[in-house]
Amino acid sequence: MVDMTDGAVEVRWHGRGGQGAKSASAVLAEVLFEGGKYVQAFPEYGAERQGAPIRAYNRVSSRPIRRRCSVQNPDVVVVVDPTMVESANPCEGCRDDAVYLVNSPDNAEALRERMGLPESARLLAVDATKITLEELGQNRPNSPLLGALSHVFADVTAEAFADHFASKMKNLSPKLIEANRRAIMRGREEAVLV
Amino acid sequence: MILLGREKPYRREMTSGNLAFAEAMRQINPDVVAAYPITPSTEIPMKFAEFVADGLTDTEFIAVESEHSAITACVGASVSGARVMTASSANGIALMHEIFPIAAMFRAPIVLGLVNRTMGAPLNIHCDHSDSMPERDSGWIQIYCEDAQEVYDTVLLAVRLAEHRDVLTPVFVCQDGFITSHCYEPVEFLSDEIVRNFVGTREPFWPLLDVDVPVSYGSFVMSEDYFEIKRTQLEGMSNVPRVCGELSRELAFVTGREYGAVERCMTDDADYVVVVMSSAAGVAKDVVDSLRGRGVKAGCLRVRMFRPFPYDEVRDVLGDKLGVAVLDRSVSPGGAPPLAAEVRTALYDCPRRVPVASYIFGLGGRDFFPADAEMVFEDLAEGRSGFAGYIGLRDKYARGRRAV
Numbered sequence: 001m002v003d004m005t006d007g008a009v010e011v012r013w014h015g016r017g018g019q020g021a022k023s024a025s026a027v028l029a030e031v032l033f034e035g036g037k038y039v040q041a042f043p044e045y046g047a048e049r050q051g052a053p054i055r056a057y058n059r060v061s062s063r064p065i066r067r068r069c070s071v072q073n074p075d076v077v078v079v080v081d082p083t084m085v086e087s088a089n090p091c092e093g094c095r096d097d098a099v100y101l102v103n104s105p106d107n108a109e110a111l112r113e114r115m116g117l118p119e120s121a122r123l124l125a126v127d128a129t130k131i132t133l134e135e136l137g138q139n140r141p142n143s144p145l146l147g148a149l150s151h152v153f154a155d156v157t158a159e160a161f162a163d164h165f166a167s168k169m170k171n172l173s174p175k176l177i178e179a180n181r182r183a184i185m186r187g188r189e190e191a192v193l194v
Numbered sequence: 195m196i197l198l199g200r201e202k203p204y205r206r207e208m209t210s211g212n213l214a215f216a217e218a219m220r221q222i223n224p225d226v227v228a229a230y231p232i233t234p235s236t237e238i239p240m241k242f243a244e245f246v247a248d249g250l251t252d253t254e255f256i257a258v259e260s261e262h263s264a265i266t267a268c269v270g271a272s273v274s275g276a277r278v279m280t281a282s283s284a285n286g287i288a289l290m291h292e293i294f295p296i297a298a299m300f301r302a303p304i305v306l307g308l309v310n311r312t313m314g315a316p317l318n319i320h321c322d323h324s325d326s327m328p329e330r331d332s333g334w335i336q337i338y339c340e341d342a343q344e345v346y347d348t349v350l351l352a353v354r355l356a357e358h359r360d361v362l363t364p365v366f367v368c369q370d371g372f373i374t375s376h377c378y379e380p381v382e383f384l385s386d387e388i389v390r391n392f393v394g395t396r397e398p399f400w401p402l403l404d405v406d407v408p409v410s411y412g413s414f415v416m417s418e419d420y421f422e423i424k425r426t427q428l429e430g431m432s433n434v435p436r437v438c439g440e441l442s443r444e445l446a447f448v449t450g451r452e453y454g455a456v457e458r459c460m461t462d463d464a465d466y467v468v469v470v471m472s473s474a475a476g477v478a479k480d481v482v483d484s485l486r487g488r489g490v491k492a493g494c495l496r497v498r499m500f501r502p503f504p505y506d507e508v509r510d511v512l513g514d515k516l517g518v519a520v521l522d523r524s525v526s527p528g529g530a531p532p533l534a535a536e537v538r539t540a541l542y543d544c545p546r547r548v549p550v551a552s553y554i555f556g557l558g559g560r561d562f563f564p565a566d567a568e569m570v571f572e573d574l575a576e577g578r579s580g581f582a583g584y585i586g587l588r589d590k591y592a593r594g595r596r597a598v
Contacts, residue, residue: 026378030208033380039208041378045234045319066476068341068373069561 144187298333320559464493
C-alpha cells in the first residue's frame with residue numbers, strides 16, 4: 001500500500017500511555033529493519049502517565065534516513081485507542097493518500113464517513129481491542145494492529161511480526177506467545193479495508 | 195594497529211544513542227564508572243549497571259549520591275591510573291561544573307557521555323545545548339554527534355584521544371537528548387575483540403598509585419607557577435586536531451566511517467551554507483539536496499568538534515561564500531550565540547568579508563523542520579546578515595512561518 005521508492009514512508013501513532021504504541025512502533029521498525037530497510041522509531045516524550053495521549057513515529061526507507069524531526073505529513077496513521085479518532089485529530093497534516101489503520105469496533109464505512117477522509121485516503125479498521133480481549137484476556141491492541149500493518153507494508157508478512165514477537169519474548173509462556181500469534185494473525189484477517 | 199580476529203567483525207542491530215553509548219562502554223570495559231542518573235542520559239548508567247551486574251565487565255561501578263560526587267570519584271580514579279567513564283545531562287552537568295576544570299588541569303582523560311538537555315527553568319527535559327556550551331571553557335574536548343552510529347564510533351575514538359600522551363584531556367561525547375538518545379535506529383557494532391584491540395589498555399602517566407614514583411595532585415600553587423602549569427594544559431588541547439586525525443583514520447580502517455572536525459555536505463561549490471551542529475544537521479542536509487534539485491547552490495557545514503574549535507576548516511569551507519547562516523541551539527544572553535561567535539571569529543581573517551546571519555533554534559526541544567531550513571536559505575539569498583531571529587518561535591518575535 002505504501003511506496004518506498006521515492007523517499008521515506010512516515011508513520012504516526014496515536015495511543016495512550018501504557019497501551020504500547022511506543023513498543024509497537026519499535027517492533028514495526030525492527031521487523032522492517034530485519035527486512036533490510038533503513039528505519040527510525042521515536043516516541044514523543046511528554047509527561048509520562050497512564051492514559052495520557054501520546055504520539056510515536058516511524059520512518060522507513062530503502063535509503064539512509066537523515067532527518068530526525070517529528071513527522072508532520074504522515075503516509076500512515078495508526079490509531080491505537082478507539083477514543084482517539086475524535087480526541088487526537090489523527091488526520092492532522094496527513095497526505096491526501098494516507099493510509100489509516102484504526103482500532104475500532106465500528107463499521108469501517110461509517111468510521112470513514114465520521115473521520116471525513118478524502119477520497120484518495122484508505123482506511124483499515126480492525127477491532128483490535130476485542131481480538132486481544134478474546135485471545136489474551138487483556139486490552140493490548142498492539143498485536144492485531146501489527147498484523148494489520150502487514151497489509152500496509154507489503155514486504156512484511158503477519159508471520160514475521162509473530163515470529164519477531166516470539167523471539168523477543170522468550171521469557172513468556174508458550175501459551176501466551178501462541179495467543180499473541182493468533183491475535184496478530186486475526187488482526188491481519190479481520191482488518192476491513194474501505 | 196587493529197587485528198581482525200575469528201569473531202564476526204560487525205553486527206547491525208536496532209538500538210538508540212543512549213544504548214549505543216552503553217554498549218560501547220561494555221566493550222571498552224573501563225576500570226571505573228561513577229554515575230548518577232538524570233534524564234535523558236539515565237539509560238547509559240542504567241544499562242551499564244546491568245552489564246556490571248551480569249558480570250559482563252570488570253568495572254568498579256560506583257553508585258554515588260550526586261553528579262558532583264560522580265565526577266569527583268571519576269577524577270580520583272582517573273589520576274590513580276584507571277580508565278574512567280561516566281554520563282550526565284543538564285543540571286547534572288551544571289552540578290559537575292566545579293570539578294570539570296580540575297579534571298582538565300589534572301590531565302585526567304575521562305570520557306563523559308553528555309546527552310544534551312536544556313537547563314531550565316521552567317523545568318524541561320528536552321534538548322538544547324545550554325548544558326554543554328557553558329562548559330566550553332572548562333578545558334574538555336567537546337564532540338557533538340548527529341546519530342547513534344556516530345555516538346558509538348566517537349566513544350571508541352574518545353577513549354584513545356583522551357588518553358593519548360600528547361593530549362591527556364577529558365572528552366565530552368555529546369548527543370541530542372531524546373532526538374538522538376531515544377531514537378531507535380540501526381547501528382553497526384564492532385566485535386568486542388576489535389574494540390578491545392583498538393582501545394587497548396590505558397598507560398597512565400604519573401598515576402597517583404605508582405608508589406615508586408610518588409606524585410601529588412591538587413597541590414597549592416601560587417602566582418609564581420600557576421600560569422606555566424595552565425599553559426601546558428592548553429598545549430594538550432592544541433595537539434587534538436593532529437592526534438584526532440590520526441586516530442580517526444585508524445578507526446576508519448575497520449569501520450569504513452571517518453569523521454573530521456567538521457562534516458561538509460555539498461559545500462565545495464555552494465553559494466550559501468548553513469552551519470549547524472548535532473541532530474538538526476539531518477534536516478539541513480535533506481533540504482540542501484532538495485534545493486540542489488531546484489538548481490540552488492546550497493550547502494551544509496556540520497561542526498562536530500566544538501572544542502578545540504576547527505577555525506581553519508571552517509574558514510576554508512566558508513571563506514568564499516556569498517552568505518552563511520549559523521544556527522545555534524543555545525543562547526548567551528547579552529552576547530553572541532556560541533557557534534555564531536566562533537564562526538565569525540574564524541571568518542575574520544578572510545580577505546573578503548563573508549556575511550553571516552545568526553539564528554537561534556530548537557530551545558527546550560522545539561522541533562526543527564525542513565521548512566525552517568528552507569526559510570534560512572531564502573534569507574541568505576536575500577542577503578540577510580547579523581542577528582536574523584528565532585526559528586520556530588510561536589510568538590510575534592518569530593522568524594518565518596510557524597502556525598501558532
